[in-house]
Amino acid sequence: MKTGNTVTGTDSLIEGLSDIVGSKYVLHKYEELLAYDCDGYTIHKGLPRAVVFPADTEEVSKVVRLLYEKKIPFLPRGAGTGLSGGAIPTGGEVVISLVRMNKLLEVDYPNRKAVVQPGYINLKLSNSIAHKGYYYAPDPSSQQACTIGGNVAENAGGAHCLKYGVTTNHVLGLELVLPDGEIVEIGGVTDMPGYDLLGLLTGSEGTMGIVTKITVRILKLPEGKQTVLALFDEVEGASRAVSDIIAAGILPAALEMMDRIAIEGVEAGNYPVGYPEGLAAVLIVEVDGIKEGLDDQINQIIEVCKKNGVREVKAAQTEAERALWWANRKTAFGAMGTISPDYLVQDGVIPRSRLPEVLARIEEISQESGLRIANVFHAGDGNLHPLILFDSRKPGETEKATRVGSQVLKACTDAGGSITGEHGVGIEKKEEMRYLFNDDELQAQIDIRSVFNPENLCNPDKVFPLPGKCVEVKKAN
Amino acid sequence: MSRSISLSVEDIKQKLLTVVAEEQIGVTPEAGKLGNSGKVIVYPENEQDVISVVKAASQNQLTVIPSGGSTRAGFGGTIEKADIEISLKKMRGIVEHSAGDLIMTVLPGTTLADIENHLTEKRQLLPLDAPWPDQSTIAGVIAANASGPKRVRYGSTRDLVIAMRVVYPDGTVIRTGAKVVKNVAGYDMNKLFIGSMGTLGVITEVTLKLRPRPLFESVMLVHSEQGIEPLAGLSREVLNSSIEPVSLELLTATLNRKLTGTACPALVVSFEDVEKSVRYQENRVAELAKAAGLSTQVLPSEEVQAWWSRFRQLPPRKNPEAVAVKIGVWLTDVATTLDDGLRLADQYQLEVAGHGSGGTGLVYFYISGVTEERVEAAVKWLEKMRRTVREKSGYAVVEHAPLSFRKKVDVWGDTGPSFRLMKGIKAKIDPQGILSPGRFLGGI
Ligand SMILES: Cc1cc2nc3c(=O)[nH]c(=O)nc-3n(C[C@H](O)[C@H](O)[C@H](O)COP(=O)(O)OP(=O)(O)OC[C@H]3O[C@@H](n4cnc5c(N)ncnc54)[C@H](O)[C@@H]3O)c2cc1C
Numbered sequence: 001m002k003t004g005n006t007v008t009g010t011d012s013l014i015e016g017l018s019d020i021v022g023s024k025y026v027l028h029k030y031e032e033l034l035a036y037d038c039d040g041y042t043i044h045k046g047l048p049r050a051v052v053f054p055a056d057t058e059e060v061s062k063v064v065r066l067l068y069e070k071k072i073p074f075l076p077r078g079a080g081t082g083l084s085g086g087a088i089p090t091g092g093e094v095v096i097s098l099v100r101m102n103k104l105l106e107v108d109y110p111n112r113k114a115v116v117q118p119g120y121i122n123l124k125l126s127n128s129i130a131h132k133g134y135y136y137a138p139d140p141s142s143q144q145a146c147t148i149g150g151n152v153a154e155n156a157g158g159a160h161c162l163k164y165g166v167t168t169n170h171v172l173g174l175e176l177v178l179p180d181g182e183i184v185e186i187g188g189v190t191d192m193p194g195y196d197l198l199g200l201l202t203g204s205e206g207t208m209g210i211v212t213k214i215t216v217r218i219l220k221l222p223e224g225k226q227t228v229l230a231l232f233d234e235v236e237g238a239s240r241a242v243s244d245i246i247a248a249g250i251l252p253a254a255l256e257m258m259d260r261i262a263i264e265g266v267e268a269g270n271y272p273v274g275y276p277e278g279l280a281a282v283l284i285v286e287v288d289g290i291k292e293g294l295d296d297q298i299n300q301i302i303e304v305c306k307k308n309g310v311r312e313v314k315a316a317q318t319e320a321e322r323a324l325w326w327a328n329r330k331t332a333f334g335a336m337g338t339i340s341p342d343y344l345v346q347d348g349v350i351p352r353s354r355l356p357e358v359l360a361r362i363e364e365i366s367q368e369s370g371l372r373i374a375n376v377f378h379a380g381d382g383n384l385h386p387l388i389l390f391d392s393r394k395p396g397e398t399e400k401a402t403r404v405g406s407q408v409l410k411a412c413t414d415a416g417g418s419i420t421g422e423h424g425v426g427i428e429k430k431e432e433m434r435y436l437f438n439d440d441e442l443q444a445q446i447d448i449r450s451v452f453n454p455e456n457l458c459n460p461d462k463v464f465p466l467p468g469k470c471v472e473v474k475k476a477n
Numbered sequence: 478m479s480r481s482i483s484l485s486v487e488d489i490k491q492k493l494l495t496v497v498a499e500e501q502i503g504v505t506p507e508a509g510k511l512g513n514s515g516k517v518i519v520y521p522e523n524e525q526d527v528i529s530v531v532k533a534a535s536q537n538q539l540t541v542i543p544s545g546g547s548t549r550a551g552f553g554g555t556i557e558k559a560d561i562e563i564s565l566k567k568m569r570g571i572v573e574h575s576a577g578d579l580i581m582t583v584l585p586g587t588t589l590a591d592i593e594n595h596l597t598e599k600r601q602l603l604p605l606d607a608p609w610p611d612q613s614t615i616a617g618v619i620a621a622n623a624s625g626p627k628r629v630r631y632g633s634t635r636d637l638v639i640a641m642r643v644v645y646p647d648g649t650v651i652r653t654g655a656k657v658v659k660n661v662a663g664y665d666m667n668k669l670f671i672g673s674m675g676t677l678g679v680i681t682e683v684t685l686k687l688r689p690r691p692l693f694e695s696v697m698l699v700h701s702e703q704g705i706e707p708l709a710g711l712s713r714e715v716l717n718s719s720i721e722p723v724s725l726e727l728l729t730a731t732l733n734r735k736l737t738g739t740a741c742p743a744l745v746v747s748f749e750d751v752e753k754s755v756r757y758q759e760n761r762v763a764e765l766a767k768a769a770g771l772s773t774q775v776l777p778s779e780e781v782q783a784w785w786s787r788f789r790q791l792p793p794r795k796n797p798e799a800v801a802v803k804i805g806v807w808l809t810d811v812a813t814t815l816d817d818g819l820r821l822a823d824q825y826q827l828e829v830a831g832h833g834s835g836g837t838g839l840v841y842f843y844i845s846g847v848t849e850e851r852v853e854a855a856v857k858w859l860e861k862m863r864r865t866v867r868e869k870s871g872y873a874v875v876e877h878a879p880l881s882f883r884k885k886v887d888v889w890g891d892t893g894p895s896f897r898l899m900k901g902i903k904a905k906i907d908p909q910g911i912l913s914p915g916r917f918l919g920g921i
Contacts (some may be wrong), residue, residue: 195899220717420661
């Protein structure tokens with residue numbers, strides 16, 4: 001049972017899948033499968049043995065039941081924008097794509113909730129409810145493409161999560177197809193009695209089952225919103241400004257930072273702001289809420305920036321100006337493609353107060369390795385996105401980039417942080433889980449997985465480092 | 478999952494003496510009417526003590542109930558005494574407050590009041606207004622998933638706990654989460670223990686997310702002479718506007734009388750922000766209220782603290798003749814649920830006060846005067862209430878009742894479709910079933 005097409009019994013599998021979803025919705029030819037050999041994490045690749053596109057929960061359940069009976073591993077896939085390889089087959093898994101399940105099922109304004117199918121695209125939700133003055137808070141930069149099912153699986157965050165929280169703070173209920181095909185409903189009204197399975201499932205990276213319906217909380221758009229742009233000649237000053245803003249008692253809706261190389265990238269991208277030459281750091285600070293209180297906060301923020309040696313600082317005068325700053329920032333990852341053939345995004349988190357020291361360490365790692373590292377990140381919550389620039393055509397450079405990524409994560413955990421703030425562990429950071437957790441702690445998590453996914457057929461070989469598996473085997477015997 | 482042998486108090490004491498000092502052990506004099514104590518009570522001073530006690534219990538198949546301030550002794554469970562009560566009271570204090578990172582780490586027995594006092598000086602806030610702050614310990618609040626009216630704006634423990642240390646029933650210590658405000662490494666194991674009523678592990682350390690302390694706060698009361706519905710309407714309008722209330726709590730007439738002396742239903746709208754913004758929002762709510770023919774009153778600033786502190790003392794804590802019920806419904810069903818509660822109270826001649834949040838859908842009822850003779854009526858009230866809220870996809874859980882009441886009725890109610898998974902989790906973590914046996918949903 002190794003790679004897709006040579007497996008014995010594949011024909012009967014394809015037949016079985018086609019019987020459930022219709023042959024039109026089963027891919028199994030080599031050329032078709034190629035599009036599913038990776039997600040947003042392109043360093044690792046693996047072919048699925050088939051890709052199926054169920055139309056509804058029933059079909060998902062039937063597909064899963066069939067695979068469960070045949071003991072064939074499978075994995076759920078949304079838009080495939082994941083950055084840690086969560087949707088990449090590692091052993092010829094059948095990919096269950098949720099893209100056909102892309103409907104907004106219900107919006108209930110008085111109860112502030114919306115029900116969506118897993119393949120529904122994040123941004124569409126906010127767009128569909130904006131006319132009533134509502135929005136869905138988690139706003140990953142990939143929100144034009146990523147699915148809410150994928151967001152739940154990764155517990156996705158975004159620029160505005162500093163004030164409003166990440167996906168887990170906004171999910172009210174789930175419908176889940178368990179790895180044996182059973183359909184269960186989880187959550188509902190506030191504090192449903194029992195263990196918080198909802199909280200456990202959110203961020204479980206598709207290893208506990210397939211989410212087929214999601215109830216999310218929707219929020220009223222804030223009355224006012226103001227954005228400040230601050231340009232610094234030194235990273236130190238920008239970092240200190242971040243801390244001082246928080247210390248001043250302000251909780252910005254977003255607090256984003258980009259360093260010199262990141263600025264070079266975004267300015268070469270599709271939405272250049274026209275930043276002046278020679279900047280070391282750009283800060284974007286957004287506050288929102290009741291209009292009456294915002295001016296004071298903006299003035300305070302400007303004062304703080306001035307105290308920390310800002311070169312230039314200003315509040316957005318028009319919505320167009322604000323939108324441009326954000327478009328420039330939100331497309332930062334892609335923009336790196338204009339200044340480097342390849343890039344690897346990391347996702348470490350550090351206590352905000354350790355920012356200057358960790359940035360300095362990252363700079364050191366960059367110097368030692370000879371690979372340039374751009375930093376564009378959610379500074380307010382200490383979630384770094386070092387972008388390691390490399391050229392996969394140069395022999396050994398991909399491996400070097402991976403190594404550098406791991407060193408960066410070590411620097412984050414050495415500072416008391418985490419290896420991932422929003423992109424998940426997937427394949428990429430399995431080994432780095434050891435920077436955070438000991439064997440007992442990994443085993444405790446694997447034990448929980450085994451309650452949902454006892455045969456480990458659903459997205460196997462993700463999240464946990466391999467030796468953790470050995471422990472599991474030992475225990476089982 | 479139950480054990481066959483039953484040890485005497487002396488035997489249990491002897492077993493514990495091999496791992497902790499004599500002065501850390503006490504014997505519970507008599508069975509309280511609330512139950513959930515232990516034949517022997519032990520006061521660990523540090524995590525190592527907890528590990529030793531739990532290990533000893535596990536090796537001897539002794540049952541263990543962890544406790545904090547015992548404000549929730551009447552919540553769940555049908556046993557008078559487990560073999561051992563592990564009181565975390567002495568593990569109290571702030572381990573680290575990293576003001577710049579807006580996080581703090583505390584020991585499990587630290588009370589909410591300890592935390593609040595510490596943070597006030599530093600102009601920060603743990604936005605968790607659970608009841609009985611002077612008694613409630615942080616680990617207890619987490620285990621019971623307690624929250625207050627300000628949850629509308631600030632969320633609850635599941636939004637605030639970022640890391641923990643937990644001792645498993647076999648003595649293994651696991652760390653959950655990480656001490657940073659954003660983290661998705663591995664499963665979010667913090668969530669497992671929130672609201673788990675001490676059935677999965679003993680929490681020995683907690684790291685929490687903080688907020689800057691708001692510069693100004695206010696409480697506004699809206700009274701209605703025409704029943705609760707106009708208030709519910711106002712609450713919906715506020716929610717549907719850009720006003721950002723911290724709480725939107727509806728009070729039954731019976732509760733309002735207790736709190737303000739006015740015997741009509743009320744809506745408590747509160748704000749926390751800079752003064753300008755608070756005043757502006759008060760005005761907007763006053764306009765909306767006026768249009769609906771409702772009168773508003775803003776409490777003088779110096780009374781705001783006292784108001785909340787009284788509110789936080791509403792739920793019964795030790796009273797063996799009181800029953801408290803927590804109900805969850807969708808937001809638009811809160812007012813009718815409050816009405817239903819009072820109507821049934823009349824029917825069964827019970828003294829019932831209630832409040833419910835138009836912003837979270839949580840409704841609380843407190844039934845007083847539940848003497849032995851009145852237990853039957855209270856049980857009937859609960860059963861009827863359950864039926865009503867079930868139709869609205871809601872639930873009703875008894876958060877406080879004497880043991881005698883809890884033996885008569887399943888305080889948790891329906892187990893729901895995912896119960897198999899919950900049982901699986903319990904069996905994985907506590908295969909011997911020694912931790913808080915039977916205290917949780919479905920007899921977990
Ligand atoms: C340019 C760019 C910017 C990004 N910015 C951000 C950001 O700001 N914040 C952020 O958090 N992330 C960001 N991401 C990462 C990514 O977009 C998110 O992780 C997103 O949630 C993935 O959604 P998806 O639909 O693409 O999921 P996929 O990539 O298809 O899958 C991701 C994981 O979820 C599982 N999964 C998918 N659907 C389901 C389901 N229905 N049930 C169970 N499991 C499922 C998969 O098995 C896989 O493990 C960015 C990615 C890119 C490419």
